[in-house]
Each structure stands twice: as C-alpha cells, then as structure tokens.
Amino acid sequence: MTGSVGGPRWIERRVDLRWRDVDALGHVNHTIYLAYMSEVRDALGVAALGVHAREQFVLARIEVDYRAEVELDDEWVTARASLLRIGTTSMRTLEEVVRPDGVLAARAESVSVLTDRATSRPRPFTAEERAGLEVLLGPGAA
Amino acid sequence: MSGRPERPVRPGRRLQVRWNDADALGHVNNAVYLSYLEAARGDLIRAALGDGVWWDCVLARIEIDFLREIPISVPEVTVRASVLRIGTSSLRTRDEVLLPDGTVAARAEAVLVVRNRDTGKARPLTADERAALERYLAVEDEPSPSV
Numbered sequence: 001m002t003g004s005v006g007g008p009r010w011i012e013r014r015v016d017l018r019w020r021d022v023d024a025l026g027h028v029n030h031t032i033y034l035a036y037m038s039e040v041r042d043a044l045g046v047a048a049l050g051v052h053a054r055e056q057f058v059l060a061r062i063e064v065d066y067r068a069e070v071e072l073d074d075e076w077v078t079a080r081a082s083l084l085r086i087g088t089t090s091m092r093t094l095e096e097v098v099r100p101d102g103v104l105a106a107r108a109e110s111v112s113v114l115t116d117r118a119t120s121r122p123r124p125f126t127a128e129e130r131a132g133l134e135v136l137l138g139p140g141a142a
Numbered sequence: 143m144s145g146r147p148e149r150p151v152r153p154g155r156r157l158q159v160r161w162n163d164a165d166a167l168g169h170v171n172n173a174v175y176l177s178y179l180e181a182a183r184g185d186l187i188r189a190a191l192g193d194g195v196w197w198d199c200v201l202a203r204i205e206i207d208f209l210r211e212i213p214i215s216v217p218e219v220t221v222r223a224s225v226l227r228i229g230t231s232s233l234r235t236r237d238e239v240l241l242p243d244g245t246v247a248a249r250a251e252a253v254l255v256v257r258n259r260d261t262g263k264a265r266p267l268t269a270d271e272r273a274a275l276e277r278y279l280a281v282e283d284e285p286s287p288s289v
Contacts, residue, residue: 030201031180034173059172063205117167120211 008082008094009136011047013040016076028070033106034062037095040079041112044093048083048132055117060090062110068103076100083136089114089122091133154222154240157181164214172208175248179206179237182221183252186235190225190274195256202232203253210247212239219247224280228272231256231264236280 015036023029038059045053070077078098085092090113097105116123125133157178165171170178180201187196212219220240227234232255239248258265267275 025197030204031173031176034176035171038171038173055167058167058211059208061205061207062172063203065203066201 010080010082011040011044011136012078012080013043014076015039015079017070017072017074019072022072026071028072028105030064030066033064033066033070033097033108036077036079036097037062037081037106037108037110040081041093041095041110044081044083044136045112048136049129050132056114056123057091057112058115060111060113062108064106064108066106068099068105070097070099070105074099074101077105083133084109086125086130086133086137088124154182154220154238155185156218156220158218159212159214159216161214167211168214170212170214172206175206175208175212175239176204178219178221178239179204179223179248179250179252182223182237182239183235183254185221186223186225186278187254190278191271195271198257198259199254200257201252202255204250205252206248206250208248210241210245212241212247216242218242225275225278226251226280228267228275231266233267233275 017028021028021032021035041057042054045057049056077100080096080098082094083091084094090111092109092111095108095110097107099105113122114125114129115121159170163170163174183199184196187199219242221238222240223235223237225233226236232253235252235254237250237252238246241247255264256267256271257263
C-alpha cells in the first residue's frame with residue numbers, strides 16, 4: 001500500500017526485536033506489538049506537533065488485529081502509522097507492524113487524546129497543531 | 143448480550159502494579175494494560191478449560207477502551223474476565239482492569255482462537271468445553287466488585 005495513490009501516508013520506523021519481547025510460546029508477546037506501535041505513533045505525533053506531543057498524547061482506545069507471529073529470528077520489524085482523522089481533542093491513526101519478509105503481523109486503529117498534563121483533561125488542538133497534523137493526512141483520509 | 147441468564151459476579155483477582163509498569167508520564171503504560179487483561183483471561187480459561195487449553199489459546203483481536211489512567215502510586219489493581227460469546231473455534235471475552243476504588247480503568251473485548259497444538263491450526267471447541275465456558279458467560283451491567 002505504500003506510495004499507492006489515495007493510500008495511507010505512512011510514517012515508518014524500524015524497531016529491533018529484543019530477547020525480552022518473546023514469551024514462553026517463542027513468539028513476540030501480543031503486548032509488545034503495542035510497544036512497537038507506540039514507537040511510530042510517537043514519531044507521528046512529534047512530526048506533527050513537536051516534542052511536546054510526547055507528554056500530551058494519551059491512548060484512549062485501540063483495536064488490534066493480530067495477523068501473524070513475529071519470532072526472534074525476524075530480528076526487526078517495521079512499524080508504520082498513518083493519520084486517519086483529526087478531531088477536536090483527539091486523532092485517529094492506523095498502525096501496522098510488518099515483518100522483514102513483508103508479512104503484515106498486526107494492524108490497529110487507535111484514538112489518541114491530547115491532554116493537559118496538569119489537569120489530565122483533554123484539550124483542543126491549537127490552530128498551529130491542527131495545521132501540523134493536516135500535513136500528515138493521507139489523500140484517502142477523512 | 144441481553145437475554146443471558148443471571149450469573150454470579152466473580153470478584154476478579156488483584157495484581158501488583160510494578161514500578162517498571164510506568165512510562166515517562168508516571169502512569170501505567172498502555173501496553174502493560176494488555177498484560178493485566180491477559181492475566182484475567184488466563185484465570186478465566188484455566189478455570190473453565192484447564193491450563194493445557196490456555197496454552198493453546200491465541201489472541202486474534204482485542205479492542206480496548208482506556209478509561210482511566212493508573213498512576214504508578216497505585217499499589218494494585220483488580221482484573222476480571224468473562225465470556226461474551228462462544229464461537230466454533232473461538233471465544234469472545236470481556237476483560238476489565240479496576241482501580242482500588244472500583245473504577246474501571248480499562249475495558250476490553252478480546253477474541254481468542256483455540257489451536258490444535260500439533261498442527262497450529264484452529265480447532266473446534268468440544269461440547270464439554272462449550273458447556274464449561276457457558277458457566278462463565280458475562281452478566282449484563284456487571285457491578286464493580288467490592289475488594
């Protein structure tokens with residue numbers, strides 16, 4: 001889907017696997033997929049809003065479909081994120097974890113809420129922040 | 143999920159919050175909630191079907207609403223899970239993490255697929271397994287446990 005007309009505009013990060021990512025079944029534990037996705041969602045937030053995004057975005061909801069196992073021998077995965085929708089105080093993103101052999105290991109949609117850390121309350125995007133996010137919207141996004 | 147017979151509310155179990163569960167925001171990281179929820183599903187499946195079947199369960203999908211932050215100062219949380227729907231070779235569960243005051247910090251629905259250990263392929267649930275799972279069907283509007 002990368003680069004296709006009307007497809008998602010991806011922000012990608014390579015994430016190296018760690019020994020500790022693997023559970024007793026010999027594959028990457030399902031919770032770790034979320035850590036991989038956080039890496040690239042963080043990158044997307046920083047690209048749009050700057051480093052303050054790191055301490056202000058809180059994950060409100062995520063739906064994850066697990067498609068394939070990742071094993072230590074894979075050594076690394078590609079995590080990629082695409083902005084789907086910009087709300088008043090939140091954004092919806094698509095995240096994927098892709099193995100080195102190109103197999104999609106997981107796909108997720110998540111909602112991240114911008115919070116005022118002093119009050120832990122959601123706060124609206126400023127006009128400048130919204131403009132930063134709009135740059136990242138894919139051609140097919142809402 | 144309406145129309146289910148009345149079921150007793152199960153109390154869930156306590157889990158310690160570890161220092162290492164926190165991220166730079168001083169709260170439990172979102173990925174760690176999944177470990178908490180998994181502990182609840184593990185209790186549920188082991189109670190209903192035994193430890194062997196738990197090893198054969200694979201998580202196919204999960205939807206999580208993060209409703210409250212868990213500050214790292216919270217010493218423990220309560221987790222619980224119940225069965226929402228029993229499929230041919232899969233089941234859907236509702237899993238929750240609760241703060242010490244009974245507030246729901248996260249609520250999830252998960253789809254577990256039962257695999258044949260030798261082939262790695264999905265296998266149908268047996269009649270006995272289905273009957274065992276039915277005893278753990280969710281109560282509608284389950285109240286918070288007093289722990």
